[in-house]
Structure formats: C-alpha cells, structure tokens
Amino acid sequence: MNLRxxxxxxxxxxxxxxxxxxxxxxxxxIGVAQFPSSLNPNIDSEVVKAYVLDFAIRPITxxxxxxxNSCLLCTELPTLENGLAKLEDQPDGTKGMAVxxxxxxxxxxxxxxxxxxxxxxxxxxxxxxxxxxxSNNHPWNRATKxxxxxxHTAVLHLSRxxxxxxxWDQLLPEHIEAPVVAKLASPAEYIKNTVFTRTxxxxxxxxxxxxxxxxxxxxxxxxxxxxxxxxTKPGFKHIVIKTIxxxxxxxxxxxxxxxxxxxxxxxxxxIDLALALRKQQPDKFTxxxxxxxxxxxxxxxxxxxxxxxxxxxxxxxxxxxxxTMVNRLFEGLxxxxxxxxxxxxxxxxxxxxxxxxxxxxxxxxxxxxxxxPGADGICRNAKDERLSIELTTTAGNRLRELQxxxxxxxxxxxxxxxxxxxxxxxxxxxxxxxxxxxxxxAMYGWSSGVGESPRRTLxxxxxxxxxxxxxxxxxxxxxxxxxxxxxxxxxxxxxxAKQKADWAEMQKIYADQVxxxxxxxxxxxxxxxxxxxxxxxTGHGDFSPLWAENWKSG
Amino acid sequence: xxxxxxxxxMQALIxxxxxxxxxxxxxxxxxxxxxxxxxxxxxGATPEVVAHLRAIYGLDQPLMLRYWHWLIxxxxxxxxxxxxxxxxxxxVLGPALLQTCKLLLASFVVxxxxxxxxxxxxxxxxxxxxxxxxxxxAFAGISVPxxxxxxxxxxxxxxxxxxxxxxxxxxxxxxxxxxxxxHLIMPVTTLALANTGGFIRYVRASMIxxxxxxxxxxxxxKGAGEGRVVLIHAFRNALIPVVTVIALNFGTLFxxxxxxxxxxxxxxxxxxxxxxxxxxxxxxxxxxxxxATVVTLLSNLLADLAYGWLDPRIAVR
Numbered sequence: 001m002n003l004r005x006x007x008x009x010x011x012x013x014x015x016x017x018x019x020x021x022x023x024x025x026x027x028x029x030i031g032v033a034q035f036p037s038s039l040n041p042n043i044d045s046e047v048v049k050a051y052v053l054d055f056a057i058r059p060i061t062x063x064x065x066x067x068x069n070s071c072l073l074c075t076e077l078p079t080l081e082n083g084l085a086k087l088e089d090q091p092d093g094t095k096g097m098a099v100x101x102x103x104x105x106x107x108x109x110x111x112x113x114x115x116x117x118x119x120x121x122x123x124x125x126x127x128x129x130x131x132x133x134x135s136n137n138h139p140w141n142r143a144t145k146x147x148x149x150x151x152h153t154a155v156l157h158l159s160r161x162x163x164x165x166x167x168w169d170q171l172l173p174e175h176i177e178a179p180v181v182a183k184l185a186s187p188a189e190y191i192k193n194t195v196f197t198r199t200x201x202x203x204x205x206x207x208x209x210x211x212x213x214x215x216x217x218x219x220x221x222x223x224x225x226x227x228x229x230x231x232t233k234p235g236f237k238h239i240v241i242k243t244i245x246x247x248x249x250x251x252x253x254x255x256x257x258x259x260x261x262x263x264x265x266x267x268x269x270x271i272d273l274a275l276a277l278r279k280q281q282p283d284k285f286t287x288x289x290x291x292x293x294x295x296x297x298x299x300x301x302x303x304x305x306x307x308x309x310x311x312x313x314x315x316x317x318x319x320x321x322x323x324t325m326v327n328r329l330f331e332g333l334x335x336x337x338x339x340x341x342x343x344x345x346x347x348x349x350x351x352x353x354x355x356x357x358x359x360x361x362x363x364x365x366x367x368x369x370x371x372x373p374g375a376d377g378i379c380r381n382a383k384d385e386r387l388s389i390e391l392t393t394t395a396g397n398r399l400r401e402l403q404x405x406x407x408x409x410x411x412x413x414x415x416x417x418x419x420x421x422x423x424x425x426x427x428x429x430x431x432x433x434x435x436x437x438x439x440x441x442a443m444y445g446w447s448s449g450v451g452e453s454p455r456r457t458l459x460x461x462x463x464x465x466x467x468x469x470x471x472x473x474x475x476x477x478x479x480x481x482x483x484x485x486x487x488x489x490x491x492x493x494x495x496x497a498k499q500k501a502d503w504a505e506m507q508k509i510y511a512d513q514v515x516x517x518x519x520x521x522x523x524x525x526x527x528x529x530x531x532x533x534x535x536x537x538t539g540h541g542d543f544s545p546l547w548a549e550n551w552k553s554g
Numbered sequence: 555x556x557x558x559x560x561x562x563x564m565q566a567l568i569x570x571x572x573x574x575x576x577x578x579x580x581x582x583x584x585x586x587x588x589x590x591x592x593x594x595x596x597x598g599a600t601p602e603v604v605a606h607l608r609a610i611y612g613l614d615q616p617l618m619l620r621y622w623h624w625l626i627x628x629x630x631x632x633x634x635x636x637x638x639x640x641x642x643x644x645x646v647l648g649p650a651l652l653q654t655c656k657l658l659l660a661s662f663v664v665x666x667x668x669x670x671x672x673x674x675x676x677x678x679x680x681x682x683x684x685x686x687x688x689x690x691x692a693f694a695g696i697s698v699p700x701x702x703x704x705x706x707x708x709x710x711x712x713x714x715x716x717x718x719x720x721x722x723x724x725x726x727x728x729x730x731x732x733x734x735x736x737h738l739i740m741p742v743t744t745l746a747l748a749n750t751g752g753f754i755r756y757v758r759a760s761m762i763x764x765x766x767x768x769x770x771x772x773x774x775x776k777g778a779g780e781g782r783v784v785l786i787h788a789f790r791n792a793l794i795p796v797v798t799v800i801a802l803n804f805g806t807l808f809x810x811x812x813x814x815x816x817x818x819x820x821x822x823x824x825x826x827x828x829x830x831x832x833x834x835x836x837x838x839x840x841x842x843x844x845x846a847t848v849v850t851l852l853s854n855l856l857a858d859l860a861y862g863w864l865d866p867r868i869a870v871r
Contacts, residue, residue: 027726037637037638037639037640037833038639038640039640040640043640044640130602130603130606131606131610133606133607133610134603135603135607136603188606188609188610191610191640192635192640192642194640197640197641198641216649216723216821217639217641217646217649217821218639218650218821218825218826218829219722219723219819219820219821220722220819222726238726238727240726242721242722242819243819243821244721244819245816245819246701246816246817248701248705249704249705249708249720249721249816249817249818249819252705252708252709252712252713252720253708253712253720253721253819255713256708256712256713256716256719256720257716258712258719258720258721258722259720259721426584426585426832426834427585430585431585469604469605469608470604471602471603471604471605
C-alpha cells in the first residue's frame with residue numbers, strides 16, 4: 001500500500017513538474033555566432049550589436065514587419081500630411097524641413113529617469129561633433145538646429161529636404177553620459193569612456209522593455225525586464241544571448257537544449273546548416289527562412305578589357321543558371337535578384353531587363369563580342385586570347401565557395417573560364433576591393449536599409465580613392481551621370497509617385513549596364529522553439545527584438 | 555641561484571622587447587587596417603568619419619611611431635585600448651586570463667597525472683597488452699582533432715545523455731563553485747585528452763630508458779621493492795626530459811586552447827589573441843602575445859630550476 005502511495009505521489013509530482021515546465025518558461029536563451037565589439041549605439045556598425053541593443057534601447061522610429069516606418073519612442077510619426085513635418089525656407093534660399101518629434105510621455109530609462117528632449121539635445125550635440133567617434137553621424141547632422149518646445153516635444157530643423165526626415169535613431173541618456181563627456185579632455189576620448197562600454201549593466205542606459213544586467217565580453221549578455229518600462233509587460237525573467245562561434249557547436253547546443261533558439265539576421269546558423277537541421281528535426285523547432293536586404297552579387301572589374309564589353313557581362317548572366325543554383329543549394333528559399341532592390345521594397349520595379357538562364361543567348365552575345373569556342377572548349381578572340389576571368393570571394397565562406405564552383409561549371413559550359421582565387425575577408429575588403437585590384441569578378445554581399453539610396457555603392461562620389469581615404473563603398477567605380485542625378489533625387493523627392501519613377505530609372509540603368517552580376521537575396525534562417533509566441537522576423541535592419549516585449553512562452 | 559634567476563629575468567626582458575617589436579611589425583604588415591571591415595559594413599562611414607576614427611585610434615600615424623607610443627605607454631603601465639572590445643586592454647585581459655587559468659590548470663593537472671600513471675604502467679611491460687592499450691589511447695589522443703573530440707563530447711554528454719551543459723561558464727543566477735565545475739568538466743576533459751597522448755609517449759620512452767640503467771639494476775640488487783625502484787630510483791630520473799616537454803607545452807597551451815575555448819563558448823586567452831589578430835587590434839594582440847611569451851619564459855625558468863632539484867648533479871650557476 002505504502003509503495004503504491006509513494007508511486008502515485010511521485011507520478012503526480014513528475015506530471016506536475018512536466019506540466020509546469022510546459023506551461024511557461026522564465027528564461028529564453030538565444031544562440032548567436034558573433035559578439036558585439038561595443039554596446040554604444042553610435043560606435044561601430046555591426047549586425048550583432050544592433051540585434052543585442054534592440055532588446056534594451058529603442059530608436060525613435062523603426063521599420064516594422066511590414067516594412068512601414070513606425071514610432072517606437074514617439075507618439076505620432078511625423079509626416080507632411082499630419083503637419084508634424086513641414087517644408088521651410090533656408091537663409092540661402094533653398095528648402096529645408098521642420099520636423100516635430102513628440103516623445104511618449106511615459107518613457108523612462110531603466111533607473112526611472114524620464115526620457116526627455118534633454119536626451120535628444122545631448123545626442124544631437126554629440127552626434128554633430130565628428131571628433132566624438134560616431135561611426136555614422138549622418139542621422140544627427142541632418143538637423144542644423146533643434147527648438148525644444150517642452151520636455152517631450154522638439155522641432156528639428158533640417159538643412160535639406162530629405163525622404164528620411166522621419167527616421168531617427170536611438171537617444172543617449174543625458175543624465176548618464178553628459179557627466180562623462182564633461183570630464184573628457186577632448187571629444188575624441190568619448191569613444192573610450194562611454195558608460196555603454198565601460199559599465200553596460202548601468203540601468204539608466206536602457207529604455208527598452210529589457211535591460212542588460214550581466215555582460216561577459218565574448219561570451220554572453222543577460223537581460224532582465226526594465227522595471228520602468230510602460231509598454232506591454234515582457235514575457236521572460238531573463239533573456240540570454242550566448243555567443244557560440246562554431247556553428248556545429250551552436251547546432252549541438254540547440255539540440256541539447258542549452259540554447260532555446262538561434263537568431264536569424266545573419267548572426268546564427270548558415271542556411272545550409274539550418275536546412276540540414278530541418279531535415280533531421282522537422283518537428284522540434286519552428287523554422288522560418290526570411291528573405292533579407294542582404295544582396296549577394298558579383299562585382300565586375302570593368303577595367304579588365306574582357307569585362308569592359310557589356311555583351312560579355314550580359315553573357316555571364318545568361319550563362320549562369322541562378323534559379324537552379326538557388327533551388328539545389330538552398331531549396332529555392334533565396335529569391336534570385338534582378339537588381340540590388342529587394343522585391344519586398346516599395347521602390348522595387350519589375351520593369352527591368354532580366355537575364356534568365358539561356359546558354360544559346362550567352363554564346364550568341366559572346367560571338368557578337370568576338371569570342372568563339374576554342375579547341376579546349378574555352379572561347380578565344382581574334383588575338384587568340386582565352387576568355388578567362390578570375391573569380392574571387394571570401395576564403396573559408398563555405399556557401400560562397402560552393403556557389404563559385406557551381407558558377408564555374410555553368411560558365412565553362414558556355415566557353416567561359418573562371419579561375420577561382422579566394423582571399424581572407426580582411427584582405428578582400430581591406431585591400432582588394434577598396435583599391436580595386438581584383439582583376440575579374442569579386443563575390444560578396446551588400447546590406448542596405450529600407451528605402452536607402454544606393455549612393456555609397458553606386459554614387460560616383462563614393463568611389464574609394466587615396467584622396468578620400470578609401471572611404472566609399474563603390475568598389476566597382478561605377479560612374480553614371482543619370483544615376484548620380486537619380487540618387488540625389490530619391491534622397492529628397494517627397495512625392496511617392498515621382499520617387500518610384502526615379503527608383504525605377506536607377507534599377508533600369510543597373511540592369512542594362514550590368515556593372516554587377518546580381519545573384520540572390522539572402523534568406524536568413526530563424527530557428528525558434530515551438531513554444532515561443534509573438535516572434536516575427538522583419539527581414540530588414542530593424543530586427544525582431546525591437547518588439548521583444550511581445551515574445552511570450554506558451 | 556639568485557644570480558641565475560636574475561640573469562634569466564634580464565634575458566627575458568630583452569626577449570620581450572624584441573618580441574614586442576617583431577609582433578607589432580608583423581601585425582602591421584597584414585593587409586588592411588582595423589577600420590576596413592567596419593567601413594565595409596557601415597553605410598554611414600563617410601570619408602570624414604573614417605579620417606576621424608583613424609585619428610582617434612592613432613591609425614593615421616606611421617607604424618613605427620605607433621609602436622614607440624605604445625612602448626612608452628606600456629612602460630608606464632598603460633597597454634592601450636582594445637578596439638574590438640572597446641575597453642582598456644588590461645580590462646579585457648583579466649577575465650580572459652582567469653578563464654584560461656581555470657581551464658588550463660585543471661586540464662594540465664589531469665593530463666600530467668594521467669600521463670605519469672599511464673606512462674609508467676606502459677613502461678613496466680613494454681610490448682605487453684596493457685602497453686598496447688595505453689599506446690593506442692595515446693595515439694588516439696594525439697591523432698583526434700580537438701574540435702571533433704569536443705563536438706563528440708557535446709553530442710554524447712550534452713545532447714544525448716544530458717549529463718553536462720554543452721557550453722558556457724555558469725547557469726543564469728547560479729555561478730557557484732559546483733555550477734562552474736560542471737561547466738568545466740567537458741572542456742577540461744577535451745583539453746586533457748588532447749595533451750595526455752603526447753605526454754604519455756614521452757613518459758613511457760623516458761621510463762623504459764631509465765629502467766634499463768645501472769643504478770636501477772643496482773637498486774633492485776640491493777633488494778629495494780619494485781614500487782620504490784620505479785617511483786624513487788627510476789621515475790625521478792626519467793622526469794628530466796619530460797619536464798622540458800611539459801614546460802614548453804604549458805606556454806603553448808596558454809595561448810593555444812583556442813579550439814576548446816571556441817567549441818565550449820569559454821572565451822579565454824587563446825580566443826582573445828586569435829580575435830585580436832584577425833580584427834587588427836594591435837594593442838590587445840600585442841599584450842596577449844607578450845603575456846603568452848612571459849608564461850613560456852617563466853615555465854622554462856621553472857623547468858631549469860626543476861632540473862637542479864631532480865638531479866643535484868645539474869648545478870644552477
């Protein structure tokens with residue numbers, strides 16, 4: 001009898017334990033393969049840092065899951081229609097803008113201090129000073145003057161008309177950072193003394209639903225709910241972001257339960273590993289492959305006489321069966337690209353030249369350009385030169401190396417020889433691309449923001465040279481007067497229809513001139529536990545943790 | 555003895571100075587500078603911003619001038635600022651050092667004890683069944699790649715058996731001694747197994763050679779028990795070459811546990827040095843490598859001192 005009672009009692013205990021475990025989870029452990037170099041929103045630009053910060057510090061506005069701009073810290077998104085944005089005359093006769101930002105009245109930092117226009121003024125002033133070491137001070141130096149109306153309202157005066165007038169970044173806490181700045185011998189010291197990197201567990205740094213309570217550089221970041229958060233109550237007592245750089249070990253941690261989910265956003269598992277895991281464990285997790293704004297492509301060295309001919313560049317595209325490559329390698333989950341503009345972007349147009357796989361067309365174009373198949377199967381021109389091109393990518397990037405091999409074999413079938421010569425990422429980005437010393441083709445990825453103009457990659461002013469300290473990213477040295485004019489227009493055109501027409505023209509130029517061989521838009525694999533509710537990947541640079549308060553277990 | 559130690563310490567200082575120059579120069583020869591990858595991934599990095607950042611990090615100065623500034627500051631105790639961690643170098647070094655000490659000392663003790671025991675046992679009956687099994691174990695330890703061993707340990711003991719955590723240093727809200735020890739078991743075992751194989755081979759070879767020496771035969775003839783013969787008369791003499799190997803290995807291990815640290819998400823000195831070299835973080839790479847050099851030099855000094863203790867005929871002058 002006693003034995004039966006004990007058995008029954010233990011069974012009940014086990015069931016209760018199981019039930020409580022199934023009911024709710026207090027902690028969520030997220031695995032990532034990288035670690036942020038700093039936690040100051042304005043120092044360094046890293047995907048992993050943006051992901052981590054999104055749990056704890058909110059930008060004033062962000063693009064939501066539907067790629068629509070929305071308010072996070074403000075009460076109403078400024079627009080021309082609602083009157084919170086207005087055109088105004090500048091002293092020099094040009095047009096500028098006045099943008100009224102109204103901060104939510106119940107916003108507080110993690111130490112209970114309200115978020116106010118003092119923080120806005122402090123951030124703006126610091127951002128204006130290029131010596132402060134902001135890796136991107138453009139968001140703040142757009143405003144030449146700020147009129148503070150009250151603690152929660154300010155009018156920002158922009159020196160130019162800009163389509164991004166209602167996109168604003170994170171605020172820095174004036175009550176925490178101003179005393180640090182005041183003690184500095186020069187603004188250049190800020191980068192080394194900011195509290196975000198020296199003491200990131202300071203509660204007053206954070207204004208999101210969670211705040212950082214523990215931090216081990218290179219290992220993990222622990223978040224707990226911000227007690228002064230006025231929005232939806234966060235669903236977890238702890239969120240831990242754990243760095244496991246080896247992706248096989250990261251996968252094993254997921255299977256062992258040491259990690260509950262793996263972040264997408266390009267900082268977790270690669271798509272091939274995620275697809276393999278889905279085959280092995282189809283029911284254990286929810287798998288979402290979200291196409292992103294990261295655009296895999298091949299830069300073309302137009303200084304190479306072979307590639308200077310647009311017919312050869314087009315032939316390269318016709319000879320590459322990109323759709324089959326995507327189908328075979330990535331189960332068709334990464335959309336083939338026609339230009340750098342993602343089909344999910346409102347500025348995307350279908351009316352551009354597309355280059356579907358067509359080996360006959362490729363050979364026809366090569367023949368027109370004077371290339372005929374030789375005895376060894378590789379084309380030769382009248383001077384008996386071989387149609388041989390170097391193809392470079394980041395050595396050790398397994399997926400890119402695989403794509404290279406597929407392309408090499410597809411091009412060979414159309415009498416084009418691709419000679420693979422890969423380099424470590426630091427050499428490729430540090431020397432080869434910025435000094436444009438690649439001789440043929442260079443494969444890598446571009447990431448951009450929603451609606452961001454292609455100035456840095458296609459604008460003639462952004463061609464890296466010694467004179468500009470190799471600062472731009474136009475590694476193909478693309479120069480086109482119409483493109484430059486369109487870039488300037490799309491950055492300032494507020495009429496949506498005209499804006500779309502300018503974007504369409506830029507995409508058409510790109511597709512016609514083929515300065516770059518577009519491959520596909522990367523789909524980032526998000527692997528989340530079945531019990532996690534409210535998780536919605538966005539696919540752009542404003543990541544899902546910006547809405548982490550909606551994540552619940554259940 | 556004191557003069558010997560002082561002379562060796564002076565030599566170590568000269569080695570460190572030369573090493574700092576060589577390391578700084580070699581890192582400087584690598585393509586690109588610390589800001590290149592940041593520029594490549596940063597939409598807002600205008601040429602003006604890049605120029606300011608270069609000035610902030612001192613990258614606008616010639617390499618030799620940067621080295622000179624670093625050297626002067628280092629002599630005053632300031633080892634510079636780590637760009638990839640956004641913290642002073644010594645503040646990054648501290649936690650990494652602590653983590654490495656935990657991992658390294660535990661695995662070192664395990665591998666030394668295990669290799670002494672197995673090496674001696676194998677040497678007692680060379681070519682016997684026990685020796686064959688131990689040699690097999692030793693060769694497996696030498697041959698198996700650390701990352702594979704680590705992955706197998708995670709799959710067996712964390713994924714399938716759920717005995718140990720797969721990664722990390724402590725559970726959230728815990729971090730007590732037992733919790734940290736649980737997290738250390740798999741990395742320590744992996745690192746120990748990887749090192750034990752080589753040590754066993756050295757101990758075995760040295761013991762076989764010593765057991766054949768005249769003084770061992772004399773000890774046996776005098777009626778000393780087998781345990782005394784092996785442990786006192788043979789093992790102490792066999793240790794001299796082994797100590798050299800172990801001392802050299804200690805220095806290498808200090809900065810070379812990269813794979814174990816990466817696989818088990820336990821960032822220590824190896825990972826820190828690797829990341830700093832890849833990230834062109836001059837200050838951190840230099841400080842980390844110099845620290846590893848100091849450990850190697852000190853372990854060698856200790857090995858030299860140990861020779862005198864193990865064999866009084868080797869006088870330290």
